[in-house]
Amino acid sequence: MRDLQRRVAAFRDARDWRRFHAPKDLAISIALEAAELLEHFQWKDAAAVAAHLHRRRSREALAAEMADVLLLLLSLADVLGVDLKGAALRKLRVNARRYPVARARGTALKYRALRRAGRTGGTR
Ligand SMILES: [Mg+2]
Known part of the structure; x- marks a missing residue:
């Protein structure tokens, strides 16, 4: 976990993005990425969700949204010292x-x- 958090911080710092990472903006971004995760399920019944998750590309896209949430959560933890x-x-x-x-x-x-x-x- 610490290694991943360090790598996220290094990615951010190499781009000089720390100044954009106010806790408020990171918290908003986490919610927005979580909403992108929800889009994979929106308007689908259980059978459609199962079919969606059966497709490799859909699973990869879903995993990417999960990763977005995790990376932003690690960024927020870094900024807040949590x-x-x-x-x-x-x-x-x-x-x-x-x-x-x-x-x-x-x-x-x-x-x-x-x-x-x-x-x-x-x-x-
Ligand atoms: Mg995303």
Whole structure:
């Protein structure tokens, strides 16, 4: 992760783009790239999505949009001095507490609903 973040920063700095990378603009860019990711699914039913994802060129284009999001996220982490790997690991630990396997396995309930269901004994 750190190596990738360093390479992203080197790419940026070689082009003298750091001055354009205000946190606000990076956050906006992340949302815009995420929207480009969503375009792969927009107006498609499950069968059309499956067909789309079956095509190699579509999968490559989707992967490129995912990479755009990741690269901008790494740029934002760099500018803000955020240890993204550490933050992700902390969040994973939080989610492990919120979604204990015994209660969360096989259900898409949000953690608050999961807690309520645990108290009442319901599953859905
Ligand atoms: Mg893009």
